[in-house]
Amino acid sequence: MTGELSPIDKAKFVAAKRAAEFVEDGMRVGLGTGSTAAWLVRCLGEMVREDGLKIRGVPTSTRTADLARDVGIEVISLDEAKWLDLTIDGADEFDSNLSLIKGGGGALLQEKIVATASDQMIVIADAAKEVEHLGSFPxxxxxxxxxxxxxxxxxxxxxxxxxxxxxxxxxxxxxxxxxxxxxxxxxxxxxxxxxxxxxxxxxxxxxxxxxxxxGLFIDICDQVVIGYGDGRVEVRDINAGTVSEGRVDFVEDDNLFKDI
Missing domain, CATH: 3.30.70.260 (ACT domain)
Incomplete structure (x- = not known):
């Protein structure tokens, strides 16, 4: 249940839940690696099972591929997809230019290849990942x-x-x-x-x-979705120069939390 999640995990979940709303039927979606990206995969899996969402996912690691299959997402290779509509992934750090440090999970090579083979990249993160200058994270x-x-x-x-x-x-x-x-x-x-x-x-x-x-991702990220432990979500679009705010409600009996 969400009540058992830490504030950081709640922030990661609401960011992932909001980012999942950008995924549309028929899309080829790059699926990131890491704890925040895992929430995204679970959210998309729920949309596949409950709402009939039809997507094909290109994972950035064997860990993500295994999770995607477990939750019911069709998994294909990047060579099969050729090009992606959207990639959603986490980040270890991001700055005001949406430059990133990634690779804490060890999948930076596949993550960068997949992200650059996409029309758009969205990063999902908790607010603690925002920094004035990159580099505090190794x-x-x-x-x-x-x-x-x-x-x-x-x-x-x-x-x-x-x-x-x-x-x-x-x-x-x-x-x-x-x-x-x-x-x-x-x-x-x-x-x-x-x-x-x-x-x-x-x-x-x-x-x-x-x-x-x-692990430096420069001029690759288009939007960042920032989650907060109280359910607030902020979406920044670097291309449009816009910032929007909202809130994601927690559902205490959500199937996403059955293994928490």
Whole structure:
């Protein structure tokens, strides 16, 4: 039941519930990865089961694919879809320009590919994810396993000339082993504190040999849906320059919460 959810989880839920309203019958929808995106998948699954919504989902990770199938969403590959009407995903941070840091869940490569293959990207987040400057959240960088320590050294050397507060990097771990992405790569987390020029950072990182992709999403997000623990929701559209507010009511016996 919703009464058992923390304020943060309530905020994530209302953002996901509001964003689900942008999904229309017949759409090909990119499905993000992470705790907030999981609420979105559950909301869409309910719309498929209860309202007869017909969509095809392109997941950004095996975790999301499994959840989507479990809730009744038809899952297809990006190659099958060719192009998407909409992608809805979470973010680890976003700023006033709707630039993002993503990759906390380890799926940044598929997330960026899917998002850029969409007519529109909507980010769903709780209010705590908004920052004045990106960088408090460690920036994930996906690297190939071969020579990853050399790649790490090159990244640290490059950071000396960048507008950042810190330059510490760490290999993401899964227990006592290196974390492995769906593509078989590793992730280096960059503890930068503040990124003065995210656009420059994104371009520079991707020029370093061994780097597959970075977690900076620049000029990709079109709208952000911000949820609050009291049910309030704010929608910002960067293209239209509009901000709208509303509220999502909680339903205590909602099937979405049966496994909470």
């Amino acid at each position: 920036l994930p960088v996906e690297v190939i396993p071969f020579g990853w320590q050399t790649t790490q050294a090159l990244i640290e050397e490059t950071m000396v000339s960048m507008d950042v507060m810190g330059r510490q990097t760490s290999l993401r771990m899964n227990g006592d082993r290196a974390f492995v992405t769906d593509e078989g790569n590793h992730i280096l987390d960059l503890h930068l504190g503040r990124i003065g020029n995210p656009r420059q950072m994104a371009m520079v990182l991707n020029q370093i040999p061994g780097v597959v992709e970075n």
